[in-house]
Amino acid sequence: MTTVALKDVTKVFADGTIAVDNVNLDVNDGEFMVLLGPSGCGKSTVLRMIAGLEDPTSGAVLLDGELANDIPPRDRRVAMVFQDFALYPHMSVGDNIAFPLRLSGVDPESRTERVADVASALGIGDVLSRRPNQLSGGQRQRVAMGRAIVRRPGLFLMDEPLSNLDSGLRAELRAEISGLVRELGVSTVYVTHDQAEALTMADRVAIMRRGVLQDVGTPTEVYGRPATLYVAAFLGSPRMNLLEASVYVHLDRYVALNLGEQALYLPWSDIRARAVSHYHGERIVVGMRAEALTPVAPDAPGDVLRGRIRFLEHHGHESLAFLDIGATAIMVDDLGGQPADPVNGSTGRLRRLGSVMQRLTGRSTETGEGVEAGGRPGSARESVLSDPGRHHRRPAELAVRLAPYPAVSSGHPLSVAVRMDALHFFDERGDRIDVGWR
Template sequence: MTDVVLDGVSKVYPGDQRAVRDVHLHIREGELFVLLGPSGCGKSTILRMIAGLEEVSEGTLWLNGGVANDLSPRDRNVAMVFQEGALYPHRTVGGNMMFPLEVSGSDRAEARAKVTELTRALGISSMIDRMPGTLSGGQRQRAAIGRALIREPSLFLMDEPLSSLDAGLRTELRLEIAALVRSTGTTTVYVTHDQVEAMTMADRIAVLRDGVLEDVGTPEQIYQDPATLFVAAFLSSPPINLLQGTAWAVQDLGVVLELGPQRLTVPWSDPRSPSLISLHGRTVLCGIRPDALTPVHEGTPGRTLTGRVRVLEFHGHDWLAYAEAGIPTVDANSVGAQRKAATAGAEQARAVPGGLGAFGGRLRGLFGRDGSRLEPPPEEEHEGHHRRSDLIFTSGTRRPDRGEEVRLEVDLDRMLIFREDGVRITPPRR
């Protein structure tokens, strides 16, 4: 086993094309660590630098406490599985899995026993004497995984090994892979663009975007407490509601979030309110997952949004509804796209000391004591809307009617609030 440390690692290709930007990352010994992100985000490049197939342009790569920048792939004791299982076509499944042991000079009887045991664990024992050309894609990939595992490497690297398989087989294999690598205790770095694979397999996940590390944490942490709006949106199925609004601090209410024609109120008791004060009069972005919106008959003032049901989707266990609400929405891919921080979310919105302070007089001119507007806000133009101004919500087994007007209670504690650049207004808890 080994641990992996990337200390300010970057990869620069000719023409100053930066595929990876100043990544700081510690992959712990024995961990199943997933690199997650869209195509072209740099996750496979990081994997190849760890394997020694790509040179590190800047920074230091450490393997098991030693600098590995100049180590050859052979000296790193890593095993790698690619998208397509690269098997020797002239060898059987058993012969492919035996090959690494033959090269290392292992005892032949012991090697056969290990192959037999591993093919049984992978569910391919009946195919041990078959040639790769007679196998399905899933069977070939199992054999490739077995050939990598049988070497007992100190580090196991997997580059989207399930991406070419059908959905049912991916589900089956991801469970087997996770169980196998955990049973061996081998440090594993797994690359995928599939959020379900990442969430179900990983001990921890690193989310990448345009070569920049956006967030690192356990699946629960980055889902429930994401550092950036991009992470919140990428790890969301069904899609998270990304709403654009303006924050107004109101002395006797809290911070009013003006979302187009609708409003939510974050009370002063909320720990996010000091950070929101500093954003008074400025754009904020709110992330609300569909299951954080509950249809109600009478909503609580300051916690309720309304809309008219436009589209319905039946998902078997519940209904997913899209309600026209008139609230501006934003595209996660356009928010913060030019931000070049090495680790997003490290910044914290500056709280304004002393409560409302100098804002007090202006606030009384903007809102009455009940929060009603006394004068209109300045008009602003915003770009990046990626869909209609719908609120997406789940309604359980009850099927709403198209055209029905609904009231949706918002779980404010679960609502995520971001600055205009997509960074959380308060840092995530890690």
């Protein structure tokens, strides 16, 4: 239907806030593009510039290849659905959906017909005569969708349309919305801070941080080959383990990745070894997702990291073990509190509190001191080790997946095999170190 192109788009608000910083992004015909990022990163501002509700400070917004900067919102054939969508309380559901058609002078007969069509597609055909306050939250959101769809727009702009709903309903509507817009073939830009929503709904995901576009790609691409440390840290649950490594090259043999008390070795034959070898004598960040780690016997050969379980977290379908391996973790800012994230959301904080309690009440562990990086045991873990720049360090707690309710407990030793081909490498600035670029 409609294509969107943002060319070097920047938005600086009157108070000097740089909300959007030189963003370039294309949305293809019929594509479902999800803008993902933490609160305040500029998602809504991008959306509002596409809608024409906000003017770019510089750069161009193109709709169907034509410069749209000066096209007023009502002439852009876009329909917006917001989080706090306001239905007219004194109007029936049917009239609410018909409202945009009445505004644009569609005759009553075709109005009724189109409303009935849309309402039945959304499964709200039987509540057309009710008032909004007689509907459930999910039904109200469907009415708001209906009001957007009924205009037959060329482009949907949706700003966190599901964030006010409970999680069950959200999952249900998530599937419904993406199914519906694909059926209609309407290009869509969908804003969310929920990575699960982004990864399940999107054709492509664009990830933003502090107004800057970090990465764009299919869910598989951005998850599998994150362009920056930030994207690596933002996507996935549990979050990717990000370990500081110092690189030491043994020419023609291997590249050692020293992780503190242990090391991993990239054989020289591995094509990535060359790229990493440029960082000889320097520190880089090695990323490993939980799925790259498999528990093995303590004497297993190969690429193995050994540690002690600091604490366990049971999630029903699986348990997560957090291992002390004597390495340093890199912590990334601006990840936002993602409520769906069991490890880093509010339960993550509870978990930390729990482990502090464990330490205070239990006997002091022999592994504790050296790993607390010079701090007092028991208090240093929450203190951010000083680092100029955006990344902080702290003793790593390597997240490893285990079967549900495993026969181990905190304090137990655990060895994990590392899938070397599933490692990610980032330089000090947080950019991916890679051979070639996708």
